Amino acid sequence: MVAVAGGRKKISESTIRRLSLYYRVLSVLEKENYQTVSSRELAKREKLTPAQVRKDLSFFGSFGTRGLGYPVSELKKQIGEILGLNRVWNVALIGVGNIGSALVGYKEFLRQGFRIKVIFDNDQRKIGSNHKGIKVSDIQNLEQDLRENNIEIVVIAVPATVAQYIVDDVVKAGIKAILNFAPLNLKVPPDVFLRNENMSMELEYLSFALKNLQDGKGTIK
């Protein structure tokens, strides 16, 4: 797999997102016992154009066979490797409120190789308690515990008011990848990858659509 390390320096956010989508569709196709899949079928399932699919996949070194398409399992494996899903990642979760508790029980994470190894909270009633087999640690020991557990990705599920302080400590501990559920824009140094998961933004998209785009008043590109 040459992929990105092979010289190409820029990859767009939307390409990475499409790779995740291909990975999902290929997983479904694999379960449905498909051996091969055409760029047309992949495109249809993702609402993309076949040309876009072929371009994406050739960019990553995968070429379908005319008339046969792409081998499902092999392509899934390849894309999984590109996405870093062929290994287990050590994840820490900070905050076990509503969202945090749900994430601990979210089986999809582990299925993709994201293993929540440590959980932190600052609530004395929660510290020491057990969530799906993981003991809740005191956030006071954050830096040390992140290092000792070789944590690579941190998930932030704390109230917005304290999120920036906590992220500053996470960055100090050398973490380079953060998934943030707190509804605010966190500041991190340029060498730290930060993704925001904002569930009400998707609802806003829907309210926007309901308000503005029904009855032929407009469309979303």
Place this chain on the structure above:
Amino acid sequence: MVAVAGGRKKISESTIRRLSLYYRVLSVLEKENYQTVSSRELAKREKLTPAQVRKDLSFFGSFGTRGLGYPVSELKKQIGEILGLNRVWNVALIGVGNIGSALVGYKEFLRQGFRIKVIFDNDQRKIGSNHKGIKVSDIQNLEQDLRENNIEIVVIAVPATVAQYIVDDVVKAGIKAILNFAPLNLKVPPDVFLRNENMSMELEYLSFALKNLQDGKGTIK
């Protein structure tokens, strides 16, 4: 507010997303008692260019004053109206497993005007129980309950294996906006707005970044 109904027919998904981001930043600025904000400051807080900010806001009929910038509260109100946040939306949640339960307690939804009014499940042990003051209804009564409660947006938090069947019933009940947490691509008619919330996709972005983009090997556009 002329906005989209005023003749412009196409608006991109990314523009709607940026409006949500402006709305968030303006909410923070309002709390911090800012009266006005420059396009430069808005751009900085959202990692956009000032030109992009000015373009977006002028598209929606808002013009800053040179040297003074945009009035924070007024602009927030305007964008809130465009996004449909100046009213309460009736939301139904289907599925009270890990994710569903977390969503019921997610205060941000209600703060933005998204009120979970009905909850459905198919588990007899859950039906009739109370989640944050909302009684869990039997999914058998889905269509009738959606109509009687004037539900406008449905949130799907059921296992992937049953999600499509449930969405088909939701569509039959006349619902035009769906937020899906199940990890699969749902099929809906073209007049139904569907958004997917896939939490492991954001983690995949991070694993991709950690795997491919560190040590100067590449950057994300």
